[in-house]
Amino acid sequence: MPSGKMLAALLASTCLLAPAAFAQETVTIQFWEGHSVQEEQATINMIAAFEAAHPDIKVERVKTSFGTNFERITTAIASNTAPDVSPIWSGFLTQFAEQGQLVDLTQYGVEPTNADIYPGAFDYVTWNDGVYGLPYAFDPRFIVYNQEAFEAAGLTEPPATFEELIEYTEQLTVGEGSNIEQYGFGLGGSDSLAYFFINLLYAYGGQVFNEDGTEAVFNNEAGLQAGEIISRLAGLPGATLNAGEGLRQSVLHGRVAMIYDGPWIFYEALNDPESEEFGIGRVPMPGEGDQPLNFGSVGAYVVYEQSDNKEAAAEFVKFLASPEAQQHRVAMLKPGVSPGVRDAPEAQAAFEEWPGLETAQNLLDESRIFPKHDNWPSVFQAIIPAVEAIIGGEDPQSALDAAVNQANRALRRG
Incomplete structure (x- = not known):
């Protein structure tokens, strides 16, 4: 039989081993x-x-x-x-x-x-x-602007309203006709087009769906106002819309003075040793004093x-x-x-x-954010060609009506 001291030592060693023996499995x-x-x-x-x-x-x-x-x-x-x-x-x-x-x-x-x-x-x-x-x-989405381009145009702040966005686009454009050396405003392709439209739609107080989510309604008054802003921008020689790849490089090197983008611009600048200084501004609103909002x-x-x-x-x-x-x-x-x-x-x-x-x-x-809806991807895919059609010169109301009809057919199919 072990002595008291030996028993105490055995008990102590058992206690030390216990956690390992019963350790939780990984x-x-x-x-x-x-x-x-x-x-x-x-x-x-x-x-x-x-x-x-x-x-x-x-x-x-x-x-x-x-x-x-x-x-x-x-x-x-x-x-x-x-x-x-x-x-x-x-x-x-x-x-x-x-x-x-x-x-x-x-x-x-x-x-x-x-x-x-x-x-x-x-x-x-x-x-x-x-x-x-x-x-x-x-x-978030925001306006990225080339600071050197703004300084050259005598601008100190990014546009606060959509009217200012259009005015700034004209003011920042260098060149004319087919010889544009610097575009005033740039917008990427596909997803960016839809995000920009939804951002404007929200800013004008509109929604993509009706209250119970059974129908798409982005061809309403707010949607038309958003479409008309895009149409007016598309009519400017100094706006490059549906630009696709390379737009971030363009604003970092002054080929485009401002773009609608998101936080990817920082990583782009980090990896571009020749990047020029740029600033960040809120997405413009319909009027001065409106509540700031971005997608x-x-x-x-x-x-x-x-x-x-x-x-x-x-x-x-x-x-x-x-x-x-x-x-x-x-x-x-x-x-x-x-x-x-x-x-x-x-x-x-x-x-x-x-x-x-x-x-x-x-x-x-x-x-x-975009609407929460179990059929949102189908509706989103209807918005993209509508914005592309507006940029191509189609009447905004006609383009949005066609997109809503396409979206509602998808909703009825479930």
């Missing part, structure tokens, strides 16, 4: 990620911070293609091979939530209202009283019902929306989805070096 969650190089590096840093704080959860990051994300997720759900977590953007979140494919995170401690995330971004992930993801990205696009991380590790996956998604994680996004020159990120050390360092980035961060207080 859980591995699969995370599909299809971000740009800029967003990807921020995500890698976030994962490292998460795993350091949660040593019992490992994240297997699987690189996917941004352009085929929706199709790949749809196929995975159908074959019961969905990951634990993936990003979702555009109207796909509401579509999957409506189909019952996403986990309602309220059962894992996410409150139905969340003061730690910008209202516009949090609104995106709510559906039928549930919370079906958490935002990782909230990108913001949102991306969210979601947990799939097929996941075998829902609790761990929910912890991961919650962390990625926190200021602690979002500061890594700001460090890579994108705004954070949480107002609290302003106080995070890496974010503060980025804001000090890039004051325009802090301006972009603050614009999220006044950002609205």
Whole structure:
């Protein structure tokens, strides 16, 4: 029989061994990620911070293609091979939530209202009283202007109203006819066209859908006002609309004096040693004194019902929306989805070096997102050709009427 001292030693050693013997098993969650190089590096840093704080959860990051994300997720759900977590953007979140494919995170401690995330971004992930993801990205739109071009034209501030936007476009244009050396205003193609139209539609007090979401109504008075602004811009020799690739380079090098864009401009400037100084301004409004408003696009991380590790996956998604994680996004020159990120050390360092980035961060207080609708992608695809037709010279009312008819046919098909 062991002595008292030996028994005490044995008990002590047993106690020391107990935690290891009953240590929680490590859980591995699969995370599909299809971000740009800029967003990807921020995500890698976030994962490292998460795993350091949660040593019992490992994240297997699987690189996917941004352009085929929706199709790949749809196929995975159908074959019961969905990951634990993936990003979702555009109207796909509401579509999957409506189909019952996403986990309602309220059962894992996410409150139905969340003061730690910008209202516009949090609104995106709510559906039928549930919370079906958490935002990782909230990108405002704003006017980017070349400071040297503004100084040469005697301008000190970006345009405050749509009338000023048109006036500035004319004033900033250098050259005439087919010999334009500097365009006054530029607008990108495809998605940018639709975002600009929706931004103007919202500014004029309009909506894309009627109150119960059964019909598209963006051909109403507000939509017509938005379309007429685009039509007037398209009629100016110094406006290059539906410009496509290279527009950010153009404003950074003075070939275009101002553009409608988002926070991608900062990373573009970082990687361009010959970039000229540029400024950031709010999206113009219909009239002086109107409430500032800009369109913001949102991306969210979601947990799939097929996941075998829902609790761990929910912890991961919650962390990625926190200021602690979002500061890594700001460090890579994108705004954070949480107002609290302003106080995070890496974010503060980025804001000090890039004051325009802090301006972009603050614009999220006044950002609205696209409509939440389970058939939004089809309606969005009807808006793009309508704006293209207006730029091409078609009467705005006719172009918008045709787009609304197309959108409502899609809504009736479901």
